[in-house]
Amino acid sequence: MLKAVNLIDYETLWRDMVILGEQRRARKTKTSSADQWHGKATEFAQRVNDRWLHKDSSRDFVKKTLLDNPRSSVLDIGAGSGAWVSFIAPHASWITAIDPSDSMLRQLENRVNTEKLQNVKIIKGCWPDVQVEPHDISFCSHAMYGVENFVDFIKAMHESTLKRIILLIRAPKDDGLMAQAAKLVWGHPFDSPNYQIAINILWKMGIFPNVIMEDDHLWKPWSHPSLEDALSEMKNRLGLFDSLEWDEKLRGLLASNLQFQSGEYIWPSAIRTALLYWDM
Numbered sequence: 001m002l003k004a005v006n007l008i009d010y011e012t013l014w015r016d017m018v019i020l021g022e023q024r025r026a027r028k029t030k031t032s033s034a035d036q037w038h039g040k041a042t043e044f045a046q047r048v049n050d051r052w053l054h055k056d057s058s059r060d061f062v063k064k065t066l067l068d069n070p071r072s073s074v075l076d077i078g079a080g081s082g083a084w085v086s087f088i089a090p091h092a093s094w095i096t097a098i099d100p101s102d103s104m105l106r107q108l109e110n111r112v113n114t115e116k117l118q119n120v121k122i123i124k125g126c127w128p129d130v131q132v133e134p135h136d137i138s139f140c141s142h143a144m145y146g147v148e149n150f151v152d153f154i155k156a157m158h159e160s161t162l163k164r165i166i167l168l169i170r171a172p173k174d175d176g177l178m179a180q181a182a183k184l185v186w187g188h189p190f191d192s193p194n195y196q197i198a199i200n201i202l203w204k205m206g207i208f209p210n211v212i213m214e215d216d217h218l219w220k221p222w223s224h225p226s227l228e229d230a231l232s233e234m235k236n237r238l239g240l241f242d243s244l245e246w247d248e249k250l251r252g253l254l255a256s257n258l259q260f261q262s263g264e265y266i267w268p269s270a271i272r273t274a275l276l277y278w279d280m
Helices: 010-029 041-051 057-068 083-091 102-114 150-159 177-186 195-204 227-237 247-257
Strands: 072-077 092-099 120-124 135-141 161-172 210-213 259-261 264-266 271-279
Touching: 010 150, 010 195, 010 227, 057 083, 057 135, 057 161, 057 210, 057 271, 072 083, 083 092, 083 102, 083 135, 092 102, 102 120, 150 161, 150 195, 161 195, 177 227, 177 247, 195 271, 227 247, 227 264
Parallel strands: 072 092, 072 135, 092 120, 135 161
Antiparallel strands: 161 271, 210 271, 259 264
């Protein structure tokens, strides 16, 4: 006899994960700045540059899309420090780069000026609040994690896209360490806004994207100087904060899975990037 299946409300789950992320960042940064990248934009830009020293399927696909659609206009939502703007610019007629962070916009403007990119328009603002004319290609790389209403985010992209939408989003393993912890505490493996939640929302919207997984390019694993620091990180990501209820079980989970190397506790690599795309 089949058992009843408890369906997940993925839209609500996405929103709840975004709100939890905001609470976690507020506690961690302890700053009143509305710019979450204040003081961190330069470090972020360097991490992107380091990561891009290695070949990846996402850049290959984006370049092929641009070559197959020469002189396209491109909308870059959450352009950040401008790595993708720099990559796309030689192949596009023009780029509209949107970002809400003053810190990131300074990095972006510096890159555009240094590289003498003449086909880039920069707009400060949050998507989907910004109004733009339709572009051939709309692109968003890891800039959707702070958006509570993912459905409205995607609908606005549809209204502003003529040919193709491309999303890059984190895709954790379902059996990764944070997934195990989330399942233990919450009963499901989702610890953040990610590919697994997004794809279910898109399906409900009647959108069935193509997916390219960067299987050979896992993100750099987290590391902590002590087991207690790792426990604090895990608890914060689960919204437990000052609660001690799950400490014993979570500490045991960490002790069984972390590796101690060169004076640090190293988490197992468990996150890759998923590229989702669909044509209009």
